[in-house]
Amino acid sequence: MRTALTIIPMKRSHIRACDAIVAASEPWKTLQEKVDFKKYITCGQAYACTRSGSGTIEVAGFIIFTAEPVFARGGYLRAIGVAASLRGQGIGSKLMAFAEKMVSRQATCLYLCVSSFNRKGQAFYRKRGYTRVGKLPGLTSPDSSEYIYWKRLK
Template sequence: MSADVRRYEDDDLEAINEILATTSPWTAYEERYRLEVADVADDDLLVVATVDDTVAGFAWTVPNGAFDRSGYLKLIGVAEDAQGQGIGSALLDHAERFVSTETTSDELFLLVSDFNEAAQAFYRHRGYDRVGQLEGYVQPGIDEYVFRKSLHDS
């Protein structure tokens, strides 16, 4: 499956929120996540991956969202029926390229829920290292692992 990655358009919001409502890890949380256009700052990068003109995934990257100096992958999601087909990799490639070429940072941080072992394996395979743990950060009883990748070495 070949995906095209492009900047977000207003018409994509419903599809993004459908992914947030129906896929892990967000379905495991008590609070339901919804993306609002007002949440995305002008210098953030919000992209979607489309297959046959249908949104199959999205990624939201904040240029200095980690410690006010490093790139932060705030959200990434791929529709259930599109997982395992390279869409997450295409979105992550886009996020990494954005941070390494359009910002002053050479590293990207992200959080992964402790129960999301598939995502942890995916990021490790992509060269990310687990560098910390935030206990109950999003929801009590669920820890978030902090992952980091130096983009200078990639």
């Protein structure tokens, strides 16, 4: 049976699975931080990617972004995560394509931050056409920096 991926507005019922993704993902694992999904659900900025097949539905990943311009005509990607067992299957790329499409309706570009220690994350964004345009030393931890990445959408 074929597996179908669907991106939908996140619901409270998705939070437990998304919390598990956060616990196993950078930068939250290293920083020992959590994501306040309820806040982003309430303001309509959180989406879940569900995977269905064989009569079951599971949360494969999530994305949180602000589509309207928040800085220099750009939207902002707050967080993205994919279940560890499902990485490398295009789910992150599907989530990014969704966010970019939604943001492009209101903004000309998309910004995001990625931790200096999150090398896989940096490579993922570069592969998707993002350029590192800045550095915020010590923003989340005294021993690391947050790199600002940017992509023109239109």
